[in-house]
Amino acid sequence: DGGITQSPKYLFRKEGQNVTLSCEQNLNHDAMYWYRQDPGQGLRLIYYSQIVNDFQKGDIAEGYSVSREKKESFPLTVTSAQKNPTAFYLCASSIGVTNEKLFFGSGTQLSVL
Amino acid sequence: DQQVKQNSPSLSVQEGRISILNCDYTNSMFDYFLWYKKYPAEGPTFLISISSIKDKNEDGRFTVFLNKSAKHLSLHIVPSQPGDSAVYFCAAESNFGNEKLTFGTGTRLTIIP
Numbered sequence: 001d002g003g004i005t006q007s008p009k010y011l012f013r014k015e016g017q018n019v020t021l022s023c024e025q026n027l028n029h030d031a032m033y034w035y036r037q038d039p040g041q042g043l044r045l046i047y048y049s050q051i052v053n054d055f056q057k058g059d060i061a062e063g064y065s066v067s068r069e070k071k072e073s074f075p076l077t078v079t080s081a082q083k084n085p086t087a088f089y090l091c092a093s094s095i096g097v098t099n100e101k102l103f104f105g106s107g108t109q110l111s112v113l
Numbered sequence: 114d115q116q117v118k119q120n121s122p123s124l125s126v127q128e129g130r131i132s133i134l135n136c137d138y139t140n141s142m143f144d145y146f147l148w149y150k151k152y153p154a155e156g157p158t159f160l161i162s163i164s165s166i167k168d169k170n171e172d173g174r175f176t177v178f179l180n181k182s183a184k185h186l187s188l189h190i191v192p193s194q195p196g197d198s199a200v201y202f203c204a205a206e207s208n209f210g211n212e213k214l215t216f217g218t219g220t221r222l223t224i225i226p
Binding site for chain 1: 156214216
């Protein structure tokens with residue numbers, strides 16, 4: 001059953017701590033994305049990757065880092081430099097990057113302790 | 114600067130009637146538009162899309178209309194069903210200008226039985 005799996009569903013971060021959100025897809029999609037959703041706001045793009053070993057910053061990349069060592073995996077690290085990390089994080093993938101609909105995971109809610 | 118705007122944060126419609134969700138955009142480079150539907154604590158799912166070469170696209174109960182001169186698109190759902198209660202996001206992208214998918218802030222649709 002193809003899809004995108006995000007884990008964990010809920011995550012808590014302490015001050016000064018880095019946390020990593022997992023995203024795995026078995027759709028054989030080339031492109032993967034990380035979005036952040038805050039209450040009352042749309043989805044904002046953090047990072048995206050069009051191909052393995054390559055990724056680009058989105059609109060709000062500061063305080064985040066990513067890697068794309070495998071086609072199936074696109075983990076997001078929320079670093080201690082991200083001062084307002086509490087949000088709902090969504091991973092997505094698409095076949096390509098032009099006029100392609102995105103397939104989203106079920107999201108990770110990150111909260112600060 | 115919000116390039117994609119959904120000015121109605123919420124909308125309530127009687128079951129069986131038509132639901133009309135609106136979206137405005139400011140970037141004239143946008144040439145592909147999508148609607149996504151999102152339930153709480155889940156990722157958005159693709160609903161319907163339209164290219165700027167068309168002014169209407171229909172899929173079952175869902176129709177999207179595009180008015181390029183007004184930079185406005187709308188999603189019509191008819192007849193509305195209780196399962197349509199969700200948050201709806203419109204999104205836009207530009208292939209010519211290499212603008213990545215930009216989302217609106219969402220409209221929460223509630224269908225009243």
